[in-house]
Amino acid sequence: DAGITQSPRHKVTETGTPVTLRCHQTENHRYMYWYRQDPGHGLRLIHYSYGVKDTDKGEVSDGYSVSRSKTEDFLLTLESATSSQTSVYFCAIKPGLAGTDTQYFGPGTRLTVL
């Protein structure tokens, strides 16, 4: 699991409530990513970070915000959860070493919005 933990692993919430998912890494890697995975859509990038306080949007960023105040933690927030945000969320890191572009994924968080 490349030293990546995600919390919580499962969450059920109601429409309109705020939700924060946490990704924690132990290796001080520069790059971190949030994806969502849905049947028929594969993995879609929500937001990513290339350093503390440096973040950027991915292809499905609407309704999501992120923060990275420490190298080891990347938080994904759903300000007001909707049923369309029911999904499995994966965090990934990329070591950023010369010669490698590989991303390593965490175990995922299954989020259900009722």
Next chain:
Amino acid sequence: QQQVKQSPQSLIVQKGGISIINCAYENTAFDYFPWYQQFPGKGPALLIAIRPDVSEKKEGRFTISFNKSAKQFSLHIMDSQPGDSATYFCAASLGRDDKIIFGKGTRLHILP
């Protein structure tokens, strides 16, 4: 706009057979093409990757074939085993500082 197209969506292969999954890309500037394997309830894990300066890369039973002129690459799993049953994703990247674009995945089932 989907930049990496993957086929088939699902695939059933007999044990011992060859599994073949195909991907096509649009952006000729992509320079890194990984394949990820995902088991149910787990995150995707890197299986094998190739760069466009080679036409083939083999690791054990897994081979990537790369056709730069056709903008296509494929994963071949030789002597497929039931333990290979998983979802496979192809992907492409522009380089170290860029994000990876994933295909939609292929669900592979190997019959025992």
